[in-house]
Amino acid sequence: MSAAQIFDLHGKVALVTGASSGLGLRFAECLAENGASVVLVARRVDRLTEVKARIEKAGGRAIAVEADVRDRAAMVAAFDAAEKAFGTVTILINNAGVVTAGRAVDLSEEEWRRVLSTNVDAVFYWAQEAARRMLAADVGGSIVNIASVIAFGVSKGVIAYATAKAAVVQITKGLALELAYKGIRVNAIAPGWIVTELNHDYLMSDKGQTLMKEIPIGRFGEERDLDGPLLLLVSDAGRFMTGATIVADGGQMVALRG
Numbered sequence: 001m002s003a004a005q006i007f008d009l010h011g012k013v014a015l016v017t018g019a020s021s022g023l024g025l026r027f028a029e030c031l032a033e034n035g036a037s038v039v040l041v042a043r044r045v046d047r048l049t050e051v052k053a054r055i056e057k058a059g060g061r062a063i064a065v066e067a068d069v070r071d072r073a074a075m076v077a078a079f080d081a082a083e084k085a086f087g088t089v090t091i092l093i094n095n096a097g098v099v100t101a102g103r104a105v106d107l108s109e110e111e112w113r114r115v116l117s118t119n120v121d122a123v124f125y126w127a128q129e130a131a132r133r134m135l136a137a138d139v140g141g142s143i144v145n146i147a148s149v150i151a152f153g154v155s156k157g158v159i160a161y162a163t164a165k166a167a168v169v170q171i172t173k174g175l176a177l178e179l180a181y182k183g184i185r186v187n188a189i190a191p192g193w194i195v196t197e198l199n200h201d202y203l204m205s206d207k208g209q210t211l212m213k214e215i216p217i218g219r220f221g222e223e224r225d226l227d228g229p230l231l232l233l234v235s236d237a238g239r240f241m242t243g244a245t246i247v248a249d250g251g252q253m254v255a256l257r258g
Contacts, residue, residue: 007235010035013086014234015078017069017126018096020047022196023146026223027093027230032060034231037086040064041078042096061086069096069122079129090141091234092130094123094168097146099161112160119164124171127186131179140183142234145172147190149249165190169245176243185242187233192249194221216251 014031018024020042032038032055040048040062048064055062063085067074082089097119100111127143134141150158151165169188176186193211195203203211203220212220229246232238247253 001236006237007231008035009091009235012036012091012234013039013082013089014091014093015039015041015082015089015130016093016095017041017122019051020044022198023191023194023223023226024093024095025051026226027095028062029055029058029060030227030230031091031093031234032062033058034235036091036234037061038063039078039082039086039089041067041069043068069126070117072125075122075126075129079133083133088133088137088139089130090134090139092127092141092143093230093234094126094143094145096122097164099158101157103157104159107160115160115164116167119161120167120171123168127171127175131175131184134184135182141185142238143175143184143186144230144233145186145188147172147188147245149190149192149247149253151190151245152247152253172245173243180242185233185238187238187241187243188245189226189229189233190245190247190249191226192221192247192252194223194225196223214252215249216254219250221248221250 009031014036016024016028019028019040028038028040028051040051042048045066052062052064065078065081067078079089098115100115123145130143145168147168148165150162151169154162172186172188179186226248229248
């Protein structure tokens with residue numbers, strides 16, 4: 001089988017949360033470029049409309065659905081819209097997330113809950129809904145949760161985010177174990193420092209350049225550096241993989257662990 005065949009996603013329906021910018025936007029475009037029909041989900045409907053237009057201009061198929069991932073009713077509506085437009089979602093990319101920074105002793109209950117409800121609760125509920133629909137339709141599929149290298153080693157000032165991403169890794173393993181028998185694979189990607197629209201200025205600052213020295217490969221990641229792990233996990237190339245977390249960090253974690 002050729003590489004083009006093994007990574008081909010024609011006939012697949014992919015739903016991407018947090019698809020209005022950054023990694024989510026890149027994931028959506030990558031999936032569409034390889035043949036999937038894509039459901040774009042985020043709160044900023046104006047940005048989603050722009051992404052949809054870009055995908056369609058390139059010859060892909062997409063719909064835009066406005067939703068806060070913490071809203072269970074909006075979640076159900078998003079899957080309903082996907083099924084109406086394209087059929088059962090067979091690829092879910094659980095990408096939406098938020099981060100907060102500050103000392104643990106100063107972290108408010110509201111901020112703690114905001115990070116955990118978005119980065120943990122929503123990840124589980126969207127994966128659960130996707131799995132339920134795949135099971136009802138008697139089709140297999142792939143769920144990819146976006147974790148982080150911070151799941152494996154805590155830095156100062158991001159305790160809520162680190163806790164949430166560690167939970168994402170465990171959610172991935174637990175769902176993989178329970179769903180494998182029905183052909184539903186659940187994996188995760190744990191990126192290191194990837195330059196996006198949101199963190200560009202910080203990573204290009206003097207402090208960011210200091211951080212870059214900790215990365216053995218000698219640079220920050222680019223959004224396209226996650227195309228390979230993504231396509232591996234959602235296509236037939238990764239058909240024997242489930243419960244795995246692929247770390248894509250330029251060797252940073254290896255350097256820290258020794």
